[in-house]
Amino acid sequence: MEKAVRFVFLLVSKSSAILLLVLSVASSTFANSATWKMSPATGEWNHAANWIPATIPDGPSDTATFASSSITNVYLSGGIEVNAIIFSAGASAFTVNVNPPSTQFQLFITGTGITNNSGTTQNFVTGNDAGGAVGEIIFRNNATAGTETVFTNKGGVFPGATGAGGIVRFDDRSTADHAIFSNQPGAVIGWRRQHLLWSRFDGG
Numbered sequence: 210m211e212k213a214v215r216f217v218f219l220l221v222s223k224s225s226a227i228l229l230l231v232l233s234v235a236s237s238t239f240a241n242s243a244t245w246k247m248s249p250a251t252g253e254w255n256h257a258a259n260w261i262p263a264t265i266p267d268g269p270s271d272t273a274t275f276a277s278s279s280i281t282n283v284y285l286s287g288g289i290e291v292n293a294i295i296f297s298a299g300a301s302a303f304t305v306n307v308n309p310p311s312t313q314f315q316l317f318i319t320g321t322g323i324t325n326n327s328g329t330t331q332n333f334v335t336g337n338d339a340g341g342a343v344g345e346i347i348f349r350n351n352a353t354a355g356t357e358t359v360f361t362n363k364g365g366v367f368p369g370a371t372g373a374g375g376i377v378r379f380d381d382r383s384t385a386d387h388a389i390f391s392n393q394p395g396a397v398i399g400w401r402r403q404h405l406l407w408s409r410f411d412g413g
Contacts (some may be wrong), residue, residue: 241266244274245283254305255286266291269319275331276300284308285316285344292320293352300327307344307375308336308363315345322348322383323355331355335375336363345376348383356387363393 243260250258254273257263259280266273267289275283276297284306296303307316325331335344348354354377364374374393379385 241268242270242272242274244276245278247277248279252280252282252284253286254283254289265289268292275303275327278303282306285314286310288314288317290317290319292318294318294323296323296325296327296331298326298328300329300331302327302329302331304332304334306334306336307346308334309338309342309344313342313344315347317347317349318352318383319349320352322352322386323358323388325355325357327357330357330359332359332361333377334361334363335377337374343374343376345378347378347380349380350383351381352383353386354379354384354388358386358388359391360388361391361393 241264243262243264243266246259246261249260250256253259255265255267257265260266269290269292271291272293272295273291274295274297277299278301281301281303283303285308294305305316307314323331333346335346337343346360354360360377362375362377377390
C-alpha cells in the first residue's frame with residue numbers, strides 16, 4: 210500500500226512538473242506583448258510605463274497592440290523587433306515614427322506583420338537626422354504591411370554629399386500588401402551646390 214501511494218505521488222509530481230513547464234513555456238512565448246495605454250505618459254515606444262502590462266514589445270514573438278489612446282504620435286528611441294503590430298477595432302489614428310535622434314536604428318517586423326482592424330488609416334514615418342543616421346522599417350519572413358496603412362519616407366538636410374532619407378524594406382517573402390508609400394525629397398547641403406536627394410524605397 211505504501212509503495213502504491215509513493216508511486217501515485219511520484220506520478221502526480223512528475224505530471225505537475227510537466228504541466229508547470231508547459232505553462233511556463235506558453236506564458237513566456239508572448240512575455241513582452243503589450244497594449245499601448247489609453248493615457249500613456251509619453252509617446253515613446255521604448256518606455257515600459259506606456260504599455261499594459263508595463264513591458265516593451267521588443268522580441269520576435271512579441272505583438273504590439275494599439276487601441277484608443279490620448280497620445281497617438283508614437284516614436285522609437287532605439288531599435289525594436291516585433292512579430293506583429295495590431296490596430297484594434299475602433300483604434301485611434303496613430304503615427305509611428307522611426308526617426309533616429311543620433312544613431313541609426315530599425316523597426317523590424319518579422320512575423321505576421323501589420324493588421325489594421327481600426328477602420329481608419331494608420332501611418333508610419335521614417336526619416337534621418339542632421340548627422341545622416343537613417344531610420345528603417347524592415348519587413349522579414351512572411352510579414353505584410355497591411356491595409357489602410359501609409360508609409361512616408363522622409364528625406365533630410367545633412368552635411369556632405371552622401372546619405373539618404375528614411376527606408377522601408379521588404380526581405381524574404383514579406384509583402385507590401387495594400388499599403389501606400391510616399392517618398393519625399395530631402396536636401397543634401399555641403400557639396401558644391403544644393404541638390405535634391407529622393408528618399409529611398411527598397412522594395413522586395
